[in-house]
Amino acid sequence: MNVSIIRFPGTNCEFDTEYAFKKIGAKTDIVWHKEESLPKNTDLVVLPGGFSYGDYLRSGAIARFSPVMKAVKEFAEKGGYVLGICNGFQILLESHMLPGAMKRNENLHFISKFQYIKVVHNDNKFLSKTKKGEVLNIPIAHAEGNYFVDDEKLKQMHEKGQILLKYCTKEGGYDNPNGSVEAIAGICNENRNVFGLMPHPERACEGILGSEDGIKMIEGFMH
């Protein structure tokens, strides 16, 4: 599998992401945001975490207009797989490639800690290696992760199985670190080829880091 990892000015998770995907046997390219096309044979585009354009105006608001985003959008429209992690998720929201928007965390803190998340739907490429209802332990690190979507859109997303991950306790009970609507941590588009989540799977890819659950998440793309 060929993974293209996009680097914007201010991105800081590109090497962790590369490490995680290399670990599962993928070939990786780090692609500068000024590029107007993606490397040939790209199977998956990852928009990694960080602080693109210093989070100025709103997280992801300026990165959305980088030249490479046009190619990413075209790639997704043709059915290519796109994964946005943390700031990458924010960029996908600002690009309208995923529905909704991010607000400041309810408690206004930058939250950086391990967090349990629950798989709501696994009938998609991204979570195909996880089980429905499975609880995963994955770090979160963000100030703007308070996911908002209006009731009407939320209803549609439920009907189409677009709510993929929710924050939870170790036992799978309700937990909501940042105030997100229905404690949503990750979603996909209607066609289930564009995915976004606030937790960082690439930071949980070996035991020494505290969890290997992240591997299970990204491995789905390999098959």
Add this chain to the structure above:
Amino acid sequence: MKAVVNIYLKEGVLDPQGKAVHHALHSLGFRNTEDVRVGKQIVLNLKGEMDEKEARKEVEDMCEKLLANTVIEDYTIEIVK
């Protein structure tokens, strides 16, 4: 010509910053505040060739495309000569 753009979270979208400021005001003894919304103001210095109507239209376009996220935010535009 100047354009002053004010951006706030929409009514009905909970504003975490506004809520925190409201709480702080309350604990300082300012009990007459019912609700606080925190927004941002963007001041644009525009080139002189446009008339007010054209300027407003262009700034509106800027708001829709970049300055505001209309999923959660509302904006107002004031043109100052």
